[in-house]
Amino acid sequence: MHRLFALLLIVATALPAWGQDPPRAGLMWNRSGLPATLPLVVQTMPGRDYVVFLAPPQGGDPVMAGFIQGGTFFRLLVPPGTWAVRFAHGRDWQGEDELFGPATEWIGLDQPLTFEAGVARRQGHLIRLMESDGQVEVASQGPLDICQGLTVTTEIDRRDESDEDREALNLLPALGLQDLRDDFDTFPRSDFNRLPAPGLRRIETELDTRSRVCPLD
Missing domain, CATH: 2.60.40 (Immunoglobulin-like)
Incomplete structure (x- = not known):
């Protein structure tokens, strides 16, 4: 039995490796x-x-x-x-x-x-x-x-100014101004320290990179 096992082992090691x-x-x-x-x-x-x-x-x-x-x-x-x-x-x-x-x-x-x-x-x-x-x-x-080609698409959405928009959104703090009239009720702090901003604009930009086989020269 031991001789048979040894013979099989020798034959197995002698065979070439089969495909993986x-x-x-x-x-x-x-x-x-x-x-x-x-x-x-x-x-x-x-x-x-x-x-x-x-x-x-x-x-x-x-x-x-x-x-x-x-x-x-x-x-x-x-x-x-x-x-x-x-x-x-x-x-x-x-x-x-x-x-x-x-x-x-x-x-x-x-x-x-x-x-x-x-x-x-x-x-x-x-x-x-x-x-x-x-x-x-x-x-x-x-x-x-x-x-490679790069295509740039830009969309601009401009919002018209109105009294309501200006009051709600376009009153931004004016840089460098301080409220010097704390003792006076005639000039409310918000009106004195804020200036109208221009109409709002939204800019959307899309970049599209496309590749293709170059034409033969």
């Missing part, structure tokens, strides 16, 4: 210390999943990773800077350390990508990955610029 439940599509982690505000869009084909890594172009550990479900729309906000972009891909997810196990394959872009933001434009990138004869390759890569 993959993470949700989107950001896995951001270790750059920078805010992620610039768009990276990746289009893939179904059949395998991907992990995209961003790293400094001069070398070093990745600063960001995102999980991509093959064949689904993927959009990731990345920090500003110039980054080397690489993809790991496979079919059986085995965790962040093993990725897709021994069958993990890699593909990277030849040149690093620059992500930056201006006053009215955010510069991102669109990458298309295609599979041909069992091999994944970069089909296309290009800029994806997002234009």
